[in-house]
Amino acid sequence: MVAVGTSILPLFLYSVLLFHLPLFLSLDVFLFENCTQGTNFTATSTYQANLNRIVSQLSSLTEFNNGFYNLSVGTSPDNVNAIALCTADRTREQCISCVNYTITELRGACPWNKEAIAWSEFCMVKYANRNLFGNLENDPRKCAPSPAFAMNPDQFNAAVSQLMNKLNFNATAGDPRKYASGQTKSGFDTVYGSVQCTPDLDDASCGSCLNFSTTELLNCCSGKIGCRVLSPNCMLRFESNPFENEAPEPPGPPPPPTHSPTGKASDKFFHNDSLNGIHSLFLCRNDVNTSTCQECVKNSTQTLTERCPTTTGGIIWYDECMLRYSNINFLGQMELNPAYLMWNLANLSNPEEASVNIQGLYSDLVEGAPAEPTKFLTKERPVFNGNESRYGLAQCSRDLNETSCYNCLNYLHTWIEVCCKDKKGWRVGTPSCNIRIEEYQFFNLSTPAAPPPEIQDERLSEEIWLRSSATHVTEAPDTAGIELLTSDCSTT
């Protein structure tokens, strides 16, 4: 039996998760603290008074000082020393705000300890009753791996190790910030890394801190797609997506593009616009017919309006289409957040398929779809002796260029690894791209022919759009039910 386009899922049980990934956080997030035990002070002591002065100084910094601060208050035995370090991509305001936030949280977490340290997303703060300046310390330290595994762990680890060694070299080669960042390739993946010492260390101590933490990192983060190792004098991090503010240019797909950069920006299956400060787009699967697409867009407009009546943005995914709007201009931008993951609860009957057939199908889609004018590709992959097939579909939003489409699809494997790779069927999607793989043919092989004439664009762009009263939508013929996957409302 062949199931196509609008087949309903009950054949399978699906699990759905909606992820909000803190990938490009602009806000500080408190990560860890460590209160050194056995170093308590008492209320109304001189130490407390001195510490309060340190806290107040750290909470009201005005100078930038390249994101590094060393402060001292009082005299022995009640002296309090503090150091603070921001990640090198912070501006003055971001740094000052991170230090204020982190010292406030740390004081709350360790109210009576003379010595304590905390790390947050963008900075580290430490204070103690002893000299900290220029002293290399490897403890306390914290390893924070991502839960997701790399597709090809050995290759990925090797790339991480090589990158870290280069970065360690660069950070200790005279940079006054004792900082280096860079990237390298691991198969289809890119690894982004950064390392940074407190600049009070000399190059040798910095190198030894980085070497120590790199060893730690290669152990505790082995096979993971991202990780940080945090210690009092250095911070190391790698991710498979750019995480720094001035992130390096993402590399393009292996062969340089030879196709026309994008398909028609607007047709029956894709439309974007920016009207009255609202940016919006819809995108249909290219293998559904026009009436199904229209029905889907109509339904999604109505449903999203109902679900997100008051928010400044929203997104809804159907099997056949997706619809998105926001008061922030997202057109042309790769957006990985929020993501949905759905998978068939049944496992592959042959687990080895995951690394061969499914991986192969996935790679074909990731390499092929970005070059398609429609950014849409379906693939059938014969397996075993050709007595069975696996089927895949990949699609990027058509406002993306080839590079961003590739990066988006390539990024999905981090989720596939977590949720799906050994399942009989699954879908993973973000606002910019999605992939689906099944053991049955769920798509329509005969894709629509030439794009429709211009006049239709106009008609469509006027009639289907997301206003709170989406009243003048084209009457589409009543077709079989279209399938709602999930939706998300956002506020800015």
Ligand SMILES: *[C@@H]1O[C@H](CO)[C@@H](O)[C@H](O)[C@H]1NC(C)=O
């Ligand atoms: C520091 O943080 C506190 C609490 O979050 C806030 O009330 C205060 O205004 C901040 N100080 C500065 C100088 O930003």
Ligand SMILES: *[C@@H]1O[C@H](CO)[C@@H](O)[C@H](O)[C@H]1NC(C)=O
């Ligand atoms: C901070 O470090 C500098 C550089 O050695 C040192 O001269 C200064 O005294 C330190 N400041 C404080 C407040 O400890």
Ligand SMILES: *[C@@H]1O[C@H](CO)[C@@H](O)[C@H](O)[C@H]1NC(C)=O
């Ligand atoms: C190290 O620094 C050199 C010289 O600035 C640079 O060419 C190289 O790309 C850097 N290495 C990494 C891994 O960033």
Ligand SMILES: *[C@@H]1O[C@H](CO)[C@@H](O)[C@H](O)[C@H]1NC(C)=O
């Ligand atoms: C760090 O490790 C590298 C390579 O393992 C080595 O060449 C270098 O001397 C080490 N640096 C320090 C300061 O230990």
Ligand SMILES: *[C@@H]1O[C@H](CO)[C@@H](O)[C@H](O)[C@H]1NC(C)=O
């Ligand atoms: C729609 O997307 C195309 C392709 O990215 C772009 O050229 C066009 O300006 C966009 N339209 C609007 C209204 O933003």
Ligand SMILES: *[C@@H]1O[C@H](CO)[C@@H](O)[C@H](O)[C@H]1NC(C)=O
């Ligand atoms: C499949 O595509 C053909 C050709 O465009 C179309 O006639 C047919 O209605 C489509 N079927 C479905 C289920 O969308």
Ligand SMILES: *[C@@H]1O[C@H](CO)[C@@H](O)[C@H](O)[C@H]1NC(C)=O
């Ligand atoms: C479009 O596809 C739907 C769903 O497969 C089908 O029910 C409908 O008849 C098709 N309409 C046209 C005009 O081909």
Ligand SMILES: *[C@@H]1O[C@H](CO)[C@@H](O)[C@H](O)[C@H]1NC(C)=O
């Ligand atoms: C949208 O689709 C759902 C599920 O198929 C259906 O119950 C609902 O009536 C549809 N709404 C519109 C406006 O088509």
Ligand SMILES: *[C@@H]1O[C@H](CO)[C@@H](O)[C@H](O)[C@H]1NC(C)=O
């Ligand atoms: C699928 O495999 C996982 C791990 O191998 C196992 O925990 C799970 O129970 C299996 N699920 C089913 C439905 O067989």
Ligand SMILES: *[C@@H]1O[C@H](CO)[C@@H](O)[C@H](O)[C@H]1NC(C)=O
């Ligand atoms: C196809 O072949 C494989 C192994 O060669 C076998 O396990 C599987 O059951 C076959 N599938 C069908 C549909 O015959």
Ligand SMILES: *[C@@H]1O[C@H](CO)[C@@H](O)[C@H](O)[C@H]1NC(C)=O
């Ligand atoms: C693709 O789009 C991204 C995001 O807009 C942009 O940074 C990048 O330079 C573009 N790449 C090409 C090859 O046009």
